[in-house]
Every structure is written in structure tokens, then in C-alpha cells.
Amino acid sequence: MLRKLREAGVRIVHVSPCKDDLPDWMEADWWPIRPNTDAALMLGLAGEILRDGRHDQDFLERHTSGAGQFLDYLSGKTDGVEKNAEWAEAITGIPAAHIRDLSRSLTATRSFLTLSWALQRAHHGEHVYWSALGLAALIGQIGLKGGGVAYGFGSLNGVGGPFGEGVSPGMSQGPKPIDSFIPVARISDLLLSPGAPFTYQGETHSYPDIRLVYWAGGNPYHHHQDLNRLQEAWQRPETIIVQDPMMTATARRADIILPATTSLERNDIAGTRRSEHYVAMHKVIEPMGEARSDYEIFSALARHLGVEAGFTEGRDEMGWIRHLYQQSADYIRTATDTRLPDFDDFWEQGWVQVPMTRDNTYLSAFRDDPAANPLQTESGKIVLGSKKLAQLDLPGFPSHPAWQEPAEWLGMAQADDMLHLISSQPPGRLHSQLETGPSSLEQKRKGREQVRMHPADARARQIGEGDTVRLWNARGQCIATAHLTETLRQGVLVLPVGAWLTRDPESGLDLSGNPNVLTLDIPTSAFGQGPSAQTCMVNVEVVAANTRDSTEVYQQEIDALVRQGSG
Numbered sequence: 001m002l003r004k005l006r007e008a009g010v011r012i013v014h015v016s017p018c019k020d021d022l023p024d025w026m027e028a029d030w031w032p033i034r035p036n037t038d039a040a041l042m043l044g045l046a047g048e049i050l051r052d053g054r055h056d057q058d059f060l061e062r063h064t065s066g067a068g069q070f071l072d073y074l075s076g077k078t079d080g081v082e083k084n085a086e087w088a089e090a091i092t093g094i095p096a097a098h099i100r101d102l103s104r105s106l107t108a109t110r111s112f113l114t115l116s117w118a119l120q121r122a123h124h125g126e127h128v129y130w131s132a133l134g135l136a137a138l139i140g141q142i143g144l145k146g147g148g149v150a151y152g153f154g155s156l157n158g159v160g161g162p163f164g165e166g167v168s169p170g171m172s173q174g175p176k177p178i179d180s181f182i183p184v185a186r187i188s189d190l191l192l193s194p195g196a197p198f199t200y201q202g203e204t205h206s207y208p209d210i211r212l213v214y215w216a217g218g219n220p221y222h223h224h225q226d227l228n229r230l231q232e233a234w235q236r237p238e239t240i241i242v243q244d245p246m247m248t249a250t251a252r253r254a255d256i257i258l259p260a261t262t263s264l265e266r267n268d269i270a271g272t273r274r275s276e277h278y279v280a281m282h283k284v285i286e287p288m289g290e291a292r293s294d295y296e297i298f299s300a301l302a303r304h305l306g307v308e309a310g311f312t313e314g315r316d317e318m319g320w321i322r323h324l325y326q327q328s329a330d331y332i333r334t335a336t337d338t339r340l341p342d343f344d345d346f347w348e349q350g351w352v353q354v355p356m357t358r359d360n361t362y363l364s365a366f367r368d369d370p371a372a373n374p375l376q377t378e379s380g381k382i383v384l385g386s387k388k389l390a391q392l393d394l395p396g397f398p399s400h401p402a403w404q405e406p407a408e409w410l411g412m413a414q415a416d417d418m419l420h421l422i423s424s425q426p427p428g429r430l431h432s433q434l435e436t437g438p439s440s441l442e443q444k445r446k447g448r449e450q451v452r453m454h455p456a457d458a459r460a461r462q463i464g465e466g467d468t469v470r471l472w473n474a475r476g477q478c479i480a481t482a483h484l485t486e487t488l489r490q491g492v493l494v495l496p497v498g499a500w501l502t503r504d505p506e507s508g509l510d511l512s513g514n515p516n517v518l519t520l521d522i523p524t525s526a527f528g529q530g531p532s533a534q535t536c537m538v539n540v541e542v543v544a545a546n547t548r549d550s551t552e553v554y555q556q557e558i559d560a561l562v563r564q565g566s567g
């Protein structure tokens with residue numbers, strides 16, 4: 001798809017601290033923005049469009065609610081500050097002339113905004129996405145082919161592509177007998193502050209008093225922010241059970257480990273609404289050691305609890321796969337009149353093609369007739385000024401798209417010579433999975449993760465290519481191998497996520513290069529309660545003395561656990 005864009009001669013403006021988010025052959029204009037300031041850029045673009053009177057008034061009237069609030073903010077009527085190109089330059093570091101020029105192109109031609117998910121994984125991240133929606137609404141091309149705004153393109157194959165007519169094969173989750181829940185990014189708060197109140201999407205709830213944690217299919221000692229704070233919180237529950245195929249940093253911190261099989265050690269079925277196929281996932285090898293499939297583990301637990309029949313519904317592994325396939329095939333037959341092959345043929349062939357909706361223009365029905373096709377929002381329209389949020393009046397959550405300073409960024413007064421740390425998805429693995437496998441190891445150097453930095457930042461700190469460096473701030477410290485590159489904005493470091501936390505027993509230094517010992521564990525906002533991983537300032541320096549090898553320390557830890565277990 002990128003190649004087609006390139007061949008069609010479409011102008012691409014790539015706004016990112018990292019040039020290599022796009023391949024060079026795209027010949028994009030690279031705008032190396034200061035991290036966490038994208039809302040200001042989009043509001044500056046919108047302000048320019050408004051001042052020139054180039055906004056689509058008709059679209060705003062028919063398809064949005066509360067636009068008055070937003071326009072008053074852009075013009076400066078609300079706070080006396082006009083949101084224009086100069087205002088945006090001061091915050092983002094992008095020259096005002098470029099911003100003004102782009103604002104003209106955006107309305108002069110068919111234009112399309114797309115934002116990666118990383119942008120909302122930051123303090124006030126909701127307002128970045130909302131600002132893009134506000135800008136797109138002023139341009140007025142939402143619901144037209146090749147126009148408007150979209151999120152998450154590129155990172156997951158399928159977003160924005162054709163979607164399947166079927167249902168994803170999946171087991172029913174059954175009724176949940178308790179009504180308490182937490183936003184996942186609040187796990188440390190939950191464990192540290194039982195009974196404390198928290199707000200979520202405008203309602204107040206309280207943290208339950210958790211005494212047992214059962215974690216299956218996730219690795220918080222990779223994914224969560226401020227791992228030293230998590231470590232403190234982790235001491236509170238009486239029992240921690242981890243169910244995982246890998247001896248992850250989380251598994252090493254469990255009271256009970258239930259070794260699960262990988263997908264290669266069991267039969268399974270795969271399919272999502274974004275994929276063109278249902279896939280028969282054949283077992284390749286017998287389970288290693290004492291590993292059992294998740295289904296077997298949960299079935300055995302259900303048996304002990306006296307609810308086996310309710311859980312298994314009388315089906316074994318293959319019984320479920322057959323049943324789920326049949327459910328999807330029946331659904332597709334009713335919805336589209338297409339007949340999928342019988343299960344046995346599917347299983348033998350290994351996959352089937354699912355009928356797809358190929359030509360879909362997002363929000364086109366809403367554009368054509370907003371009354372007949374209302375959105376699931378407070379007004380049924382695109383909300384640019386929210387009545388609900390105005391009533392809630394949450395601190396730090398304006399009721400229209402707005403720029404607010406993040407807790408940590410390059411523009412902050414106390415930045416000193418700290419750098420902004422971006423922790424992006426690792427190219428060689430999925431998050432922390434198979435961290436010790438060849439594709440993951442290939443991306444490492446000297447047995448640890450590589451931190452990318454600009455040569456000028458490196459020079460100023462006497463750091464050379466391949467040097468071992470220490471990254472630290474008030475929350476924690478880790479080491480990584482420096483890789484110097486001009487494809488980064490100056491002042492920015494990039495360290496991928498996913499390394500299995502390995503602490504030096506003496507110094508507490510993380511030897512693996514896990515950025516989450518440094519990141520900030522505050523919510524994006526009191527409304528959304530998402531993670532603020534990309535809002536993080538750090539120091540960096542060369543490590544003079546030899547540091548211990550992370551794989552060696554890791555192995556020692558596992559050996560000690562095994563001794564404990566057998567002793």
C-alpha cells in the first residue's frame with residue numbers, strides 16, 4: 001500500500017522524532033517533532049485554517065456538536081492565545097512557515113491524517129487523538145475516500161484494510177459474578193492502595209483489596225511503567241500465580257508457576273475480523289516437560305472447583321475447535337450465503353478463505369446521512385465540545401481538543417540536559433515474547449538492548465558507537481548498548497520495550513535494557529486512565545567499568561529458583 005501511495009505521487013509528511021518509521025524510498029518530508037507535542041501541531045494547523053476562513057462550516061454544522069467551544073479555543077477567545085503556526089512552532093520545534101504551508105495544502109487537496117497508537121500512550125494522550133479529529137473535522141473530508149483521519153495504520157496488519165464478514169472464532173467468556181474492575185494501567189495503584197477511589201470515564205470506583213493475583217498471557221514486568229514501583233506493589237498480595245510458557249521476569253516473581261504450552265504444543269484455531277483466513281493451528285510437538293495447554297489447566301481447576309461441566313460444556317480441545325469453526329461457518333452462511341468447507345477439509349487443508357468487505361470508506365454512511373446513521377457519542381455526531389465533560393469538569397481534561405503540557409518533555413523548565421526517552425515496539429519480537437530467541441537476540445548487542453541516540457547528543461556526553469551506557473532518572477536505571485544515528489531528532493533516545501528485566505543483585509541496575517524501569521506510572525488522564533509510557537525524561541552516560549552480563553545473571557536467578565523449588 002505504501003508503494004502504491006509513492007507511485008501515485010502523493011505528498012507524505014512524516015511527523016515523528018524517528019525518521020526510520022518510514023522507509024527512505026517513500027521520500028517523505030520528515031518533520032522531526034518534539035515528542036508529546038503533536039496536539040499543538042494539529043491545533044496550530046487547525047487555527048491557521050480557521051483564521052483564513054478555509055474551514056468547512058457546513059460539515060461542522062451537520063456532523064459535529066460543540067464546535068463553538070473548539071473554535072473559540074482555536075481563535076483565542078477562550079484563553080487569549082491564538083492557536084496559530086507561530087504558537088505551534090514554539091511548542092513543537094517545527095518551523096511556522098512549514099506549518100502554515102501544510103495547513104493550506106490540507107484544505108486545497110484531498111488529505112488524510114493518520115496517527116500511530118504510540119501517540120496516546122503519553123500524558124494527555126487522549127487529546128492528541130481528539131485534536132487530530134478536530135483538525136479533520138475543520139478540513140471537512142471525513143467520510144470521503146482517501147480523506148479524514150485514522151488511527152493505528154501500519155503497526156497491525158489489517159487496520160484500515162478489508163474486514164472479514166465472519167465472527168472471530170472464540171469461546172464465550174461467561175457471566176462475570178463481580179462488578180469491580182480496574183483499567184489495566186492502574187495495577188500498581190490497585191495493589192498499593194486498596195479501597196482508594198479512582199475515576200474512569202466520568203465515574204468514581206474504588207480499588208478492591210486484592211489478596212491473590214493470577215496472571216495468564218501477559219508479562220507486567222515488561223509492559224508496566226515504573227517497574228520499581230510495581231516491585232513494591234507486588235509484595236502486597238499473599239499469593240501470585242503466573243501461567244506462561246516462558247520463564248519471564250514475571251514468572252520469576254511468582255509463588256506458583258503453571259507452565260503453559262506454546263501454540264506449537266497444542267491444536268488451536270486462529271482468525272480475526274481483520275484477517276482473510278481462518279487458520280488450522282496444528283500441534284507440531286508434544287508438550288515439553290510438565291507444560292499443559294491453558295485449556296487443560298483451566299479445565300483441571302474447574303474440576304477441583306466442582307464446575308467442570310459448566311466450563312468445558314463437555315468438549316475437549318478438538319471438540320472446541322470443531323465447534324468454534326462450525327459457529328463461524330454457520331454465521332458466514334447466514335450473513336453472506338457463502339458456504340465454508342466442512343471442518344475435516346478445513347483441518348486437512350490448514351486454512352480457509354473468509355469472505356471480505358473490500359471496499360469500505362470509514363464513516364461514509366454517517367457523512368451521507370448523519371441522522372439515519374448516528375455515531376455512538378453523546379450527540380450522535382463528532383463531538384468537538386463535550387457537554388458531559390464540561391459537566392464533569394475534570395482537572396487536566398478540557399471538554400474540547402486542547403494542548404496541555406505533559407508532566408515531562410523537552411520543553412519543561414527543569415529539563416537540564418536530560419533527553420526524552422521513547423520506548424517503541426521491538427522490531428525483532430512481539431513485546432517480550434520469545435525474548436531469548438534468535439530473532440530477538442539479533443537486535444541486541446553485547447547481550448543487551450540497543451538505545452538509539454543522535455550523534456550530537458552522544459558527542460556532548462563522550463559516548464561512542466557501541467559503548468555501554470547507563471540510562472537513569474529518579475525512578476530507576478538500566479544499561480544498554482549505544483547506537484548512534486542521524487535518523488533521530490536531537491534530544492531523543494529510543495529504547496525498544498520487551499527485555500526481560502534482570503537486576504544486578506548488588507547495584508539493582510537493570511542489565512537487560514528494559515525502558516520500563518525509567519517510565520512514568522501516571523495515568524494519561526483521570527478520564528481514560530491509560531499508560532503514559534512515552535512521557536519520560538532520562539539522563540545517559542558512558543559506563544566505564546565492566547558490567548555483568550545480563551544472560552549470566554538471569555541464568556543464576558533461574559538456577560536459584562530451581563534449587564529453592566527442589567529443596
Ligand SMILES: Nc1nc2c(c(=O)[nH]1)N[C@H]1C(S)=C(S)[C@@H](COP(=O)(O)OP(=O)(O)OC[C@H]3O[C@@H](n4cnc5c(=O)[nH]c(N)nc54)[C@H](O)[C@@H]3O)O[C@H]1N2
Pocket residue numbers: 015016017018021033034035036037038116117118119155156422423424425426427428429430431534
Ligand atoms: N515487531 C513488532 N510489531 C508490533 C508489536 C511488537 O511488539 N513488535 N506490537 C504490536 C502492538 S500490541 C501495538 S499496540 C502496535 C503499536 O504500534 P505503534 O504505536 O505504531 O508502535 P510504536 O513503536 O509504539 O510507535 C511508533 C512510532 O511512534 C513514534 N512516536 C513516539 N512518540 C511520538 C510522539 O510523541 N510524536 C510522534 N509524532 N511520534 C511519536 C516513534 O517514532 C515510534 O517509532 O504495534 C504492533 N506491532
Ligand SMILES: Nc1nc2c(c(=O)[nH]1)N[C@H]1C(S)=C(S)[C@@H](COP(=O)(O)OP(=O)(O)OC[C@H]3O[C@@H](n4cnc5c(=O)[nH]c(N)nc54)[C@H](O)[C@@H]3O)O[C@H]1N2
Pocket residue numbers: 118121216217218219220222223224225243244245246248260261262263294423424425430431432433434497515516519533534
Ligand atoms: N514503555 C512502554 N511500555 C509498553 C508499551 C510501550 O510502547 N512502551 N507498549 C504497551 C503495549 S501497546 C502492549 S500491547 C503491552 C504488551 O504487554 P504484554 O501483553 O504483557 O506483553 P507480551 O510480551 O506479549 O506478554 C505476553 C505473555 O504471554 C505469554 N504467552 C504466549 N503465548 C501464551 C499462551 O498460549 N498461554 C499463556 N498462558 N501465555 C502465553 C508470553 O510468553 C508472554 O510472557 O506492552 C505495553 N507496554
Ligand SMILES: [Mo]
Pocket residue numbers: none
Ligand atoms: Mo499494544
